Amino acid sequence: MEEQNVLADMLDWRKNFGVTTMKDFDLKELNAIRQYYPQGYHGVDKEGRPVYIERLGKINFERLMKVTTLDRYIKYQIQQYEKTLTVRFPACSAAANKHINRSIAILDVEGVSLKNFTTPVQKVLMQLRKIYNEDYPETVHQMVIVNASPGFRLLWNTVKCFLDTDTIAKIQVIGNKYQSKLLELIDKSELPDFLGGSCNCKHEGGCLRSDKGPWKETSKAEELKLKK
Template sequence: MSGPLDRFTIPCFEGFSSTDERKERKSDIEVSEEEKKTRIGIFKKKASKASSKLRRSLSRKRRPSKGRSIDRTPSLTFEDIHDVEELRYVSEFRQSLISDDLLPPNLDDYHMMFRFLYARRFDLGKAKLMWANMIQWRKDFGTDTILEDFEFPELDQVLKYYPQGYHGVDKEGRPVYIERLGRVDPCKLLQVTTLERYLRYHVKEFEKTVTIKFPACCIAAKRHVDSSTTILDVQGVGLKNFTKSARDLITQLQKIDNDNYPETLHRMFIINAGPGFKLLWGTVKSFLDPKTVSKIDVLGNKYQNKLLEVIDASQLPDFLGGTCTCVDQGGCMKSDKGPWKDPEILKVE
């Protein structure tokens, strides 16, 4: 899983490539591992720099009833509007974090602080404790360097036994994350990787979403984007799939996501939910936060129109009722299609 488990089972960047790199891009096969690491590092720094320009500045003058600003980079303009009460809460929260040395520069982000406040219903004490725990977890887990430090050579095999990935954006510019749970083979999955390594892969993918995918979506949509739309295809899933190892995986992933990446799920569609899954859903719901459950639509096999209400057909794989096939990239589930792969987006400075 690489999307938010607060989804069940994070704004924008300047140029990524140098002029020479833009003239002659290497394929993933041709690019060495060291080059890949260097590019990711550059990308993270650029994303962080532009994020500070694109997030809502806490020090700007605001209107009496609403806070409104037009954030600008040389190639991007968009509005970011906040309620005055929201601004007050975030400002107070930010000052409290600074006073206790809990706000490293890479996490000094208006929207991230707001998500933690929202997750704790604007209780500043509870939000601060949640934030402090997140900071400690990042240190213990090595999250700040995981994009460079952690290699996952078994990815192709993992995806074979657990089909998942991002593909396109919804009509409001959010990345769309897809899992085909009905095709998961947990026994074979744990033969090609371990639970610990899978958890690290999950965190690495979440960090990639926060530092690469969301920023690219910001630029493409000209609005702030820090949440995803998720589709879970559960065809054939029933109680037999809900083994102890599956429960353990779901529990650990949910804890990581809810504790450290709160409120990054916009909406979830569970499709092809048959009688077996509906029995299972009654049990699964008890493991999930009620706020998460409220974002989930459980649909049967007539789900296409519902998906097409929020995702354009060109952004939706054909096997889900859309028109995209990504035939030149080995299929939609292997393509990682999205603004984060658009050379024009990567040129934005």
């Protein structure tokens, strides 16, 4: 009965939020957003799962809110969740020749501590985590947090209070000697150079702007269909 209630709530949320039409949402300020909040999908792990990367230590929230709004940014993230379910996972499944329905997440928290975990930043992150936990559960296989300083570890002890035990079990927090762990999970050619890999996507403005992955050709094909 509880699972049925969760499903019903999720379906109501998708209907009320207009999730099915979210693919048409155009975030014209995306390049500026990525400048002040670097994040994106890039490559696959050794099992063929899509890899999502955020550089939380590079967030400039004040400037971010000058180029967009919280509502628009949340809509963009929901759009990306939907793309992962409908485009990235199927494309990765086809490329790996097996069912792929989870991703790998890497959070680079260099420079993050209690000092810069301000109320506005908390509001954005908690809103995103709420949507993820309630409406896109069980889509992350593993999360690796890298460049964790002593200050971040104090913050992490606070943040963990908002997470369920299953989520916490998927998360590994590492300091600045993280390269060997990431290379256990991801081939060097698929990992950005700023994380110890060999990829830089220099012709596409950097790895977090490239959206590199098996899904990219699928997305191009869909765009061509829409233009016809």
